[in-house]
Amino acid sequence: MTWEGEFDEAARAAAERALGLRVTRIDPDLTRLTAMITAGSPPDVVRAAGALDTPFLVARKLALDLDPYLAASSALSADDLEPIGDVWRFDGVKQGAGPRYGLTKDYSQDAMFWCDAEVFAAADVPLPDAAKPLGHEEWLDLARRLTVRRGGRTRIHGLDVSGQGMFVQLMGATAAEGGSVFSADLARVDFSAPEATAVLGWHLAYMDARVGFSPADPNPDGWPFPAFQARRMAMATAGYWFGALLDDDPALARAAHLMPAPLFGGPRVSPCYSGIGMWIPRACPDPDAAWAFFEWYFGGEPARERAVSGFGLPALKSLRSSLPQGEEFQRRAVAVQEAELPYLTVLSFTPYARSAELEDIVTRVLRKAHAEGLSAGKTADALNTDMNAVLARGRDLVG
Numbered sequence: 001m002t003w004e005g006e007f008d009e010a011a012r013a014a015a016e017r018a019l020g021l022r023v024t025r026i027d028p029d030l031t032r033l034t035a036m037i038t039a040g041s042p043p044d045v046v047r048a049a050g051a052l053d054t055p056f057l058v059a060r061k062l063a064l065d066l067d068p069y070l071a072a073s074s075a076l077s078a079d080d081l082e083p084i085g086d087v088w089r090f091d092g093v094k095q096g097a098g099p100r101y102g103l104t105k106d107y108s109q110d111a112m113f114w115c116d117a118e119v120f121a122a123a124d125v126p127l128p129d130a131a132k133p134l135g136h137e138e139w140l141d142l143a144r145r146l147t148v149r150r151g152g153r154t155r156i157h158g159l160d161v162s163g164q165g166m167f168v169q170l171m172g173a174t175a176a177e178g179g180s181v182f183s184a185d186l187a188r189v190d191f192s193a194p195e196a197t198a199v200l201g202w203h204l205a206y207m208d209a210r211v212g213f214s215p216a217d218p219n220p221d222g223w224p225f226p227a228f229q230a231r232r233m234a235m236a237t238a239g240y241w242f243g244a245l246l247d248d249d250p251a252l253a254r255a256a257h258l259m260p261a262p263l264f265g266g267p268r269v270s271p272c273y274s275g276i277g278m279w280i281p282r283a284c285p286d287p288d289a290a291w292a293f294f295e296w297y298f299g300g301e302p303a304r305e306r307a308v309s310g311f312g313l314p315a316l317k318s319l320r321s322s323l324p325q326g327e328e329f330q331r332r333a334v335a336v337q338e339a340e341l342p343y344l345t346v347l348s349f350t351p352y353a354r355s356a357e358l359e360d361i362v363t364r365v366l367r368k369a370h371a372e373g374l375s376a377g378k379t380a381d382a383l384n385t386d387m388n389a390v391l392a393r394g395r396d397l398v399g
Helices: 009-019 030-038 050-059 067-072 083-088 117-122 136-146 166-176 194-209 225-229 240-246 250-255 287-299 301-309 317-322 328-343 355-372 376-398
Strands: 046-049 095-100 113-116 148-150 153-156 235-237 256-259 276-279
Touching: 009 287, 009 301, 046 050, 050 083, 050 095, 050 276, 067 095, 067 287, 083 095, 113 117, 117 250, 136 194, 136 235, 166 194, 166 355, 194 355, 194 376, 225 235, 225 240, 240 256, 240 328, 250 256, 250 328, 256 328, 276 287, 287 301, 301 317, 355 376
Parallel strands: none
Antiparallel strands: 046 276, 113 235, 113 256, 148 153
């Protein structure tokens, strides 16, 4: 169960040749997946975001523990897995510890951002130094200076922080402030804590400044690249993977610069908000065949092809040297990314709710807060009330 863009017909045919098995692909669909698991006939492998989905899958006893398979494998080794692989581990309390329940195919540190140097030059604004992370206030000030409005319309957006979802942005920024949106047992949120409230204040200021897309100004394209490609966005929050989209646009590639994740007053952290990969359902009728697919997909030719494409960082240490560096913008991005790697941080997500549920609440509450001019404190209260009700129901279901 995965998207055709990540496993097309050619890949399906290659899998059949390599494995001697019949392979069928179906689109991800949570309703269909739930029905298939309930009926005892789940897909053999399922696409998911390890950073967000692992605790939920483990708490509901849906995912197979892969540690025994990994220990016996000649194609994959735990020692060769990049630290991002830890998003697929969960011991019931902390993400990044305990058994491994999935593997990452590729990843990025998603709080990083890209700059269009030509948009900076047109605004007579110096490009940030990629060796010195910006503070969030400096970042927002840059966004204000780079935003261009004419005739009552925004012609150039100074900054976009909405592309990967607002909830994960709040998580990451709160960690960079030195706090956590979740309680220690992951059963509640507390946006009233000083660190989280400070982050909410920043996001409300970002929305009020109208410098980029937000719940108050939704992106009609759904993601930031179209506006960045059209040279209508000065800074776009996205990780290394964004660079693979620049190959067909040499002018944009020359102007595009990857930057480290901004600071927010606490420790320097640079999280991954997705860690896309796959897991094997515990009810899988043939886990050995599913693992054979894993060895081919995550340790074989498909993994090498993904690495040389630059569409994200490889999840295997042995493939990191395969990243494309034939063009100047690629070498520039790899250098910034290499310097950022030591700050990769696994943020524990709650096992009691799907990320989409919390994202819906953030979108609704922030839109209301912006429209009514609510303070960060009142916004925090609304988020706490609505999210904790969802988390309480989820905890009751887990038991």
